[in-house]
Amino acid sequence: MDSFLKIREVSAKYDITSRTLRYYEDMGLISSVRSDEYAYRMYDEAAMKRLEQILILRKLNISIRDIQSIFSASGSSVVLEVLSKKVEHIDDEVALLHELKEIVLAFIHQIEQMDFSSDSDVRLIYDKAKDIESRLTHVDYIGKPSNMNRLLEVTELLEKKPDVRLVALPACRMVTSGVKTGENHERFEAMWTSLDDKRIDRFYPRDFMFHDQESGSPVWYYAIEDWVTEADTEGFAIIGFEGGLYATSIVHDFDVNEVMKVYNGIKEWLAQHDNLTYDERPGHPVMFHVTRPDTYGLLGYRQVEYFFPVKPIYCSLE
Template sequence: MPDLLKIKEVSSRYDVTARTLRYYEDMGLINSQRSDDYAYRMYDESSIKRLEQVLILRKLNISIKDIQRIFRSSSSEIVLEVLGKKVSDIDDEVALLHELKKIVLEFIMQIHRSDFQKDSDVKLLYEKAKEVERQIINVGYEGNPARVNSLLNITEKLKKAPEVRIVEIPKCRMASSGYFNDLSEVIGSFGKWFSEYDKKRKGISFSPLDFMFFEPDGRGMWLFAVEDWVTEKDTDGYEIIEFEGGLYANAVSIDGDDDINGRVYTGIKAWIDSSGFELDEREGHRAMCHMIVGEKMNRGLGYKQLDIFVPVKLRPVKE
């Protein structure tokens, strides 16, 4: 192993995106180094070992918050506590799923005994379906709403793929941050500029207006749609590019959790494979994300939503 590995090499070796590596670093889980003559992040042996620990814990579905607690502790007590709690959670989930399975099997038996041609049986099944819904809500309730939420979370996680829709983003002019190696390079300056521009905007007929994408080598770009009257004199010197637009497969994820974002992205691609579309990713035309901003939404949900847009095109019709 060389003394230092480039971010692209680490990304390829461990099958983790450059964005995820940056996220782990922002969360204080790993460290990187920079040299005066090289702009990209580099990782030494100790950082690689720490990354391996992070990846193992994430495979066990340990939260970023708990991983931070583990790394802040010098003893094994915290990791044993976290893993013990995980075992307990799994036991609860298994028990709830067994109960859910029992309820569903009872409903299946009821369907087998019924005749969909008879009005009386259809009515009976409707009443039974309402009973199943009541049972699911009350599974393991015992005065503890957290157990209901746990069951709902489990059934949500069992979904095979995210809810995907196809949207069309029109061809338009976009102000570009230019390529950056680290979001901190532009988040203050470019973000401040388009916040000021947004106050002057006269109206664009589509939303959202800003997007971010990353190339495989880790370079990112932030884009903001601008109106025809805007010139580079109005953008504080940021380049205006012609955005080609097109069709995108879109689903909602959680901002700040790149593990979930990766799963949503993978789920979208799996959906594309079984649809009438095909992936249309290429240089400068990558999957994009948009953070959905709203204080009330964030407070109500407990997290920030992230829209993920994956470029697609119609699959050629075979003769």
């Protein structure tokens, strides 16, 4: 097994999470092997080359579904088609920017001719400004990339800021998987799935996952109803969840790059609000929840909602 890399080694080499690797494998994009001597996933040179291809395509904002199509096709026709559509999208953005430029220049000319003491002129300026605002997109720059690095920079600048909502999770009892991984998580998933089938209310979300900072391992939470006892949790501990405020946003495809964009986007969102700050207290980890198990079949990607704990600075929760 000397020519193989462990999952942690791959994560460190390419600066991606082990969960992202497992997701790519679940989607059939890469494959791993396991030996009788080593129970964890191992990746060979072919898997590494495939992973590098995936990471380049994701940097170009190519969807997981399109990447699947590219890898399942023989020849280069599909990848050329996908990239051609990307070029068409960029052309649309360029055309929109030119149009907006003309609108703004015309707006500037109109302002130069207007009388700010006139109510009708001020109203016209306001209506025109609202029209421009409704057509603007979050685009900072579009140029003709001369190399791959510049192309990646442009695609990053074209990214929209995440939509963020503020939600309050109630205090409740949770059953936790603990920091053990592997078969322990599979057993935990089977346990909470069984509880989920029996629960009375149908409110979502109920299950969350986060990464324990000390162990570096994933931990799974599941909110339980009052009737659930320790006898029902098959040895998994029941804890008290404090609840609190969370800033949330949706990530597509469970991709670490998308996660970091959302993480940084929420930090920027928090910086714009004087009454809120990141809640770093123990017991308030950044959590995520797969919104529905069938979103991939419905949408072509998985919807993952990230929950970032926040707290008020100047006002009370009550």
